[in-house]
Amino acid sequence: xxxxxxxxxxxxxxxxxxxxxxxxxxxxxxxxxxxxxxxxxxxxxxxxxxxxxxxxxxxxxxxxxxxxxxxxxxxxxxxxxxxxxxxxxxxxxxxxxxxxxxxxxxxxxxxxxxxxxxxxxxxxxxxxxxxxxxxxxxxxxxxxxxxxxxxxxxxxxxxxxxxxxxxxxxxxxxxxxxxxxxxxxxxxxxxxxxxxxxxxxxxxxxxxxxxxxxxxxxxxxxxxxxxxxxxxxxxxxxxxxxxxxxxxxxxxxxxxxxxxxxxxxxxxxxxxxxxxxxxxxxxxxxxxxxxxxxxxxxxxxxxxxxxxxxxxxxxxxxxxxxxxxxxxxxxxxxxxxxxxxxxxxxxxxxxxxxxxxxxxxxxxxxxxxxxxxxxxxxxxxxxxxxxxxxxxxxxxxxxxxxxxxxxxxxxxxx
Numbered sequence: 440x441x442x443x444x445x446x447x448x449x450x451x452x453x454x455x456x457x458x459x460x461x462x463x464x465x466x467x468x469x470x471x472x473x474x475x476x477x478x479x480x481x482x483x484x485x486x487x488x489x490x491x492x493x494x495x496x497x498x499x500x501x502x503x504x505x506x507x508x509x510x511x512x513x514x515x516x517x518x519x520x521x522x523x524x525x526x527x528x529x530x531x532x533x534x535x536x537x538x539x540x541x542x543x544x545x546x547x548x549x550x551x552x553x554x555x556x557x558x559x560x561x562x563x564x565x566x567x568x569x570x571x572x573x574x575x576x577x578x579x580x581x582x583x584x585x586x587x588x589x590x591x592x593x594x595x596x597x598x599x600x601x602x603x604x605x606x607x608x609x610x611x612x613x614x615x616x617x618x619x620x621x622x623x624x625x626x627x628x629x630x631x632x633x634x635x636x637x638x639x640x641x642x643x644x645x646x647x648x649x650x651x652x653x654x655x656x657x658x659x660x661x662x663x664x665x666x667x668x669x670x671x672x673x674x675x676x677x678x679x680x681x682x683x684x685x686x687x688x689x690x691x692x693x694x695x696x697x698x699x700x701x702x703x704x705x706x707x708x709x710x711x712x713x714x715x716x717x718x719x720x721x722x723x724x725x726x727x728x729x730x731x732x733x734x735x736x737x738x739x740x741x742x743x744x745x746x747x748x749x750x751x752x753x754x755x756x757x758x759x760x761x762x763x764x765x766x767x768x769x770x771x772x773x774x775x776x777x778x779x780x781x782x783x784x785x786x787x788x789x790x791x792x793x794x795x796x797x798x799x800x801x802x803x804x805x806x807x808x809x810x811x812x813x814x815x816x817x818x819x820x821x822x823x824x825x826x827x828x829x830x831x832x833x834x835x836x837x838x839x840x841x842x843x844x845x846x847x848x849x850x851x852x853x
Contacts, residue, residue: 456485457495464504464515475505475513478832489828490575497539497576497599508624512833537598540577541827543567544585544603544613557816558765558794563604563630566820574828583612590619600626600827604820626830628823632676640830642822642842646677649812649846650684653761653789656810656848658692662759662787665689666750668771669699669763678763681791685761702746732803740773751778751786758786765790768808769800782806783852793849813847 463469476484478492496513499505507513547561554561564580571578576599583605585593601620603613614635620627621639629636632643650667657665667685669678682699689696750757762768768790772782780786790808795801822842829835 456487456491457498460495460499461502461504464499469515471515473515475515477512477834488575490573493599493828494539494575500597501538507831508833537577537579537593537596540579540598541567541571541824542579542581542593542598542601543571544581544583544601544616545605546583554794554797556794556797558792558811558813559797560605560816562816563820563823564602566817567602567604567823568820569817570821570824574824585612585616587615590616594619594623594625598625600628600831602820602823602827603627603629604823605630626827628827628830630819630823632680634676638839640826640835640840642819642826642844643677644814644819645843645845646680647684647687649791649814649848650681650761651688652684652846652848653791653810653812654685654688656850657759657761657787657789658688658694660759660787660809663692663694664697664755664757665759665761666697666700666757667761668767669701671701671703681761681763700746700750702743729803732799736769736773736800736803740770740777743770744774744777747774747778751775751780756780756786760786760788762788762790762808764792765795765808765811766798766800768795769798769804769806772806773804783809795851807851809852810848810850813849815844815847819844 460469469475475481478489481487481492482489496505496507500507503516505513506516543564545561545564547564550559550561550565568578568580579598581593601616603617605613613629617627617629617639627639629639629641630643631641632646654665665685667682669681678699686696747757760771762771768788771788775782775786775788782788787809788806790811793811793813795806795808795811800806822844826840826842830840
């Protein structure tokens with residue numbers, strides 16, 4: 440009795456396709472220097488996913504049979520299947536692995552249990568890692584303090600590509616890595632809007648749109664004098680974009696846009712840190728410690744209150760604040776109360792990043808901003824991976840590409 444053969448599994452398709460290409464190359468059917476079909480053509484011809492093709496190309500490249508050239512395509516190597524030198528028996532285990540791996544330079548591990556909200560930066564790396572695995576490749580995390588020697592070893596092992604989901608202004612190491620990898624033909628995609636990123640492919644969140652949406656919401660709630668609160672000493676591009684979004688919304692409403700209200704960071708004013716920020720577990724069950732944190736928080740509020748005297752004592756007081764991030768909304772709310780204003784009625788406060796419920800201050804001085812912005816960090820990470828795939832697969836012009844992800848307005852209170 441005849442039986443039906445099972446449908447080919449993804450893994451068997453991957454093996455069959457790899458073996459087919461290997462045979463065609465070694466037999467000379469595919470000649471040295473010949474360009475392979477594009478991923479789109481191969482997907483249609485073989486009816487397989489991009490993830491499967493990524494694995495096939497990764498193995499063939501590790502065997503020295505093909506070579507992927509950034510912005511040009513994939514070509515048959517001129518040494519016709521000679522194995523990559525080094526490693527065991529002439530095969531380099533590192534190359535075999537990393538040729539189908541995307542390295543992610545990040546100081547973060549997986550989001551912790553206390554970071555449930557997606558607004559934390561580690562969710563960018565998490566989203567990237569998930570997208571890499573969905574594409575059928577390995578995601579390898581690198582510590583941000585990678586040394587020059589380690590960078591050279593990484594270059595020699597020829598990874599599929601690299602992602603830098605952190606602000607390059609934080610350290611020279613990511614920028615050094617970015618430039619060295621690109622100089623050796625390894626595709627790199629970074630996150631952020633710093634001027635240094637104009638030299639490479641990068642992805643960032645539309646901060647202008649986020650601030651615009653928040654300002655519009657405050658205007659719709661009847662607030663007319665609104666100010667954008669920003670830290671002194673920072674000149675990040677995203678802060679400029681936030682101010683532009685605020686100004687655009689105010690101008691459209693026929694109202695005067697004010698310069699950003701600059702205040703110092705708490706670290707520059709006070710060296711005392713909340714106990715809960717020192718890693719104390721279950722601090723809410725420690726009445727004495729929680730009381731001490733409230734004293735520290737109150738000191739922070741009073742240290743900053745002087746910067747808001749004009750805002751609350753002017754003939755026309757401020758009616759709405761745009762905070763730099765959700766964590767700042769707790770301090771702003773307490774300052775409002777100090778001046779006899781209700782932060783949920785008299786002077787509405789909008790946050791940013793959508794992680795207020797995870798902040799330690801939420802237990803010390805409870806407050807919920809009227810709205811916040813979710814940057815879609817997971818989507819930012821996935822967009823970085825897609826941009827990397829498009830670059831390696833030859834779908835882009837040589838010029839560095841920029842992709843902007845729209846944030847989402849989150850209204851938290853009626």
